[in-house]
Amino acid sequence: MHPPRIFLDHTATTPPAPGVFEAMVPYFTERWSSPAATYRNGRAMKRDVDSARARIGALLGAAANEIIFTSSGTESVNLAIRGVAAASQHRGRHIITTRVEHRAVLDTAAQLEREGWRVTYVPVDSHGVVDVGALESALTDETILVSVMLANNEVGSLQPVREIARSVKEHHPSVPVYTDAIAAAGYLPLDVERLGVDLLSLSAHKVGGPKGAGLLWVRRGVLLRGILHGDDRERGRRAGQEDVPAIIGLARALELALPEWSARAAHAGGLSARLMNGISNLVPGTTVTGHPTDRLPQIASFCFDGVDGEALLLQLDVQGMAAASGSACASATLAPSHVLQAMGLPQALAEGNLRLSLGIENTDEEIDRVLEVLPGVIERIRALRR
């Protein structure tokens, strides 16, 4: 059904990491009781959930009870922003974020704006890096949240989150700093103390884990109101019966990926460097997007002059290569990327975007194949448009 293909869209989702599904299986077949139940099988489930929570806490340098399990990265993002906003609105109704966040952040912020909140969208430079000075000058006494992603999921640029957190804490110590670390997980260190942030979100299926599993870490003392109501689970911050298999799979995937970030980064970085150098050399009219050095190692993003991104994806698909363009993680409609627009790329160039995102299973031979196929594909597309 699924023939062997070259999968270069790891920022959308990742293949299951070895052992993750196997760890989940008992929770689909034998260990299915509710962790809230008072009888023996229920208590055993609670112990397993608690153990997963503690192990994840240890990976992040955080306390177990600061972890809130959710159904997705998107839910974690919504909970972070709306949860802090709802809990802190008596102190002010101003939020600061950036123009290059994931749409889950931007759409949640836009919804708050419709409800009367003020949102400052800090600009980025041509490399997609947030302007720290602009962020600092946007802080007011009304500000109750700063939300800056750890690294961009489209062009890979790292954001100066540590510097931002330090600056916010210095001038407005009561303002929590939230970082969406979903794209960075498994390729950067994620120690929350080192980062200096107050909230951090992760998604399982971006690091070899199952779909339907995410988490939000919330530093003790940060006010947060749940967005799903109905019981006291997750310390009253997320109602709904625990999805135990998902939690077990999330924990296992993070245990495999987070401690290995350095080796994973070296592998993916080697492949993406070959892609960036090779494609720049082989394809005239190529712009490599994102910061040249301070970037996620697994993402290589290009804009090709006179090429339609959608046509390019279709041709690569025919050649057995799965890739993305624009904000394609989020939508079947290939709208021009808000990230590339924020970086000041002309729309015509932004429409020729190709994002190749790598994973641990990609090989040098696969990169060879991309470098062999892509120049001809682009040449044919350009020829048709002439």
Place this chain on the structure above:
Amino acid sequence: MHPPRIFLDHTATTPPAPGVFEAMVPYFTERWSSPAATYRNGRAMKRDVDSARARIGALLGAAANEIIFTSSGTESVNLAIRGVAAASQHRGRHIITTRVEHRAVLDTAAQLEREGWRVTYVPVDSHGVVDVGALESALTDETILVSVMLANNEVGSLQPVREIARSVKEHHPSVPVYTDAIAAAGYLPLDVERLGVDLLSLSAHKVGGPKGAGLLWVRRGVLLRGILHGDDRERGRRAGQEDVPAIIGLARALELALPEWSARAAHAGGLSARLMNGISNLVPGTTVTGHPTDRLPQIASFCFDGVDGEALLLQLDVQGMAAASGSACASATLAPSHVLQAMGLPQALAEGNLRLSLGIENTDEEIDRVLEVLPGVIERIRALRR
């Protein structure tokens, strides 16, 4: 790890139905692409999700695109109530529900009250049945939603949802009627046209499906604003990448359970009748709660004079029997049930609550064993309190 036990807590969660997990397995191992991706493997995922949606729509007598997949029954409840409230607040800020809804409904309503909404909680009679007259007279021009569960998850009483829907449509045709059908699924027919409602929620793990999977059916034309923002998935009403294995498992579980509601009801009803008759005869000071005839067949709920429900659960656990008390589905803290309180039961009696909820795998021999063990357990608990 899990010794053979008698599981009598199917209202909390259910054992996996045969074939459900097997249907999900390929989506954990091979078929893991994002359904939003434009390449071949992504399109295949989209077809599988569309197929699940169409099959579920057919089971409910609904259109496929009226189904919104969620991460749980709780999320579906929150989406129904907050989603309609947010979309309709320009028309009015009044909601009608009942005193015996699941806590997901009541907590969501309470949150809306904190935000300035008015909520009418319609009372129930001593059988836990909603007072239709009181509901009708609560309807005003400000009312934008009526929310009444199809059947109660604690005492089993059926609610006159068809009659309520007909009455609302007659006098206030623009007011949508939402029914939480989570407890009823698999034991009552669920044709949405026959019910006459506009929204209906289901949870997979209450009918042999996986945890982390629910749905909300929303009749075309009913205004609903999503509560999770970030992309255009589920027709813009629920952001977050589709949890494909969960959706496949949900569809399979509903395909197995919903069409078989009559046979399932006959089996569970036979067992629960034996429990209700037997325990009433064998245990003095027993009150059977809920409506005597218009009730879910799988739920038998009792209050025992001079017995503490928590102590009773512990003793039954020792005897290898998993059961619940109070609102125990939702919480490890055994608070006195709001349902029993709404029915007018004295608190002392309500604290002696035991809920036995049956499933298709329960046997006559298991009921024999309960009838053999329970009277002695209760006698011992009572003796200790004397």
